[in-house]
Amino acid sequence: AKIDNMTDMILVYITCESVEQAKKIGWHLLEKRLCTCVNIFPNMHPMFWWPPKANKIDKSAEVVLIVKTLESKYQALEDEIHKIHTYETPCVFAIPVTHVAKKYHDWIKGELE
Numbered sequence: 001a002k003i004d005n006m007t008d009m010i011l012v013y014i015t016c017e018s019v020e021q022a023k024k025i026g027w028h029l030l031e032k033r034l035c036t037c038v039n040i041f042p043n044m045h046p047m048f049w050w051p052p053k054a055n056k057i058d059k060s061a062e063v064v065l066i067v068k069t070l071e072s073k074y075q076a077l078e079d080e081i082h083k084i085h086t087y088e089t090p091c092v093f094a095i096p097v098t099h100v101a102k103k104y105h106d107w108i109k110g111e112l113e
Contacts, residue, residue, distance in 0.1 A: 009097040009105060012067040012077060015046065017086060022065040028084060034077040035069040036111045070112050071096075 012035075016022040019042050026038035041064040050058040069077060074094055081092050 007097050007100050007105060008071045009100050009108060010069060010071050010074060010094040011097060012069060012074065012092065012094050014065040014067065014081060014085075015044070015087075015091040016063045016065055019063050021086065022063045025081060025084060026065055026067070029067060029069075029077060029080060032076075032080060033112060034073045034080060035067045036108045037068045039066040039068075040064070041066070068108060070108065073112060 014022075014025065016025060019040060022038075022040045026035075026040065029035045030038065044062045044064050045059065046062050047057055047059045050056065067077065071094075078092055081090060085092075
């Protein structure tokens with residue numbers, strides 16, 4: 001039988017136009033207690049179809065913001081990102097966490113509940 005190891009922790013993956021924007025969004029989410037920790041990865045080099053239906057591949061430089069939070073905070077977190085993000089269609093999605101160290105998970109829950 002398969003063991004269900006799902007947790008209520010998620011990672012939210014967000015692309016930003018700059019480190020400054022990622023810091024602004026991360027700080028905002030932390031202040032609102034919608035997450036416990038953010039990680040900023042500068043110098044990402046995406047390639048993607050843009051604008052929609054234009055049959056054109058765009059490439060640019062972006063920054064990735066990873067947000068550590070709980071499933072119950074996702075919708076409020078997404079709503080806040082859409083309020084302050086400069087992109088018309090920001091990349092925002094959650095990645096489920098199937099396993100997490102108990103002490104780390106306890107810290108996240110303790111900060112958010």
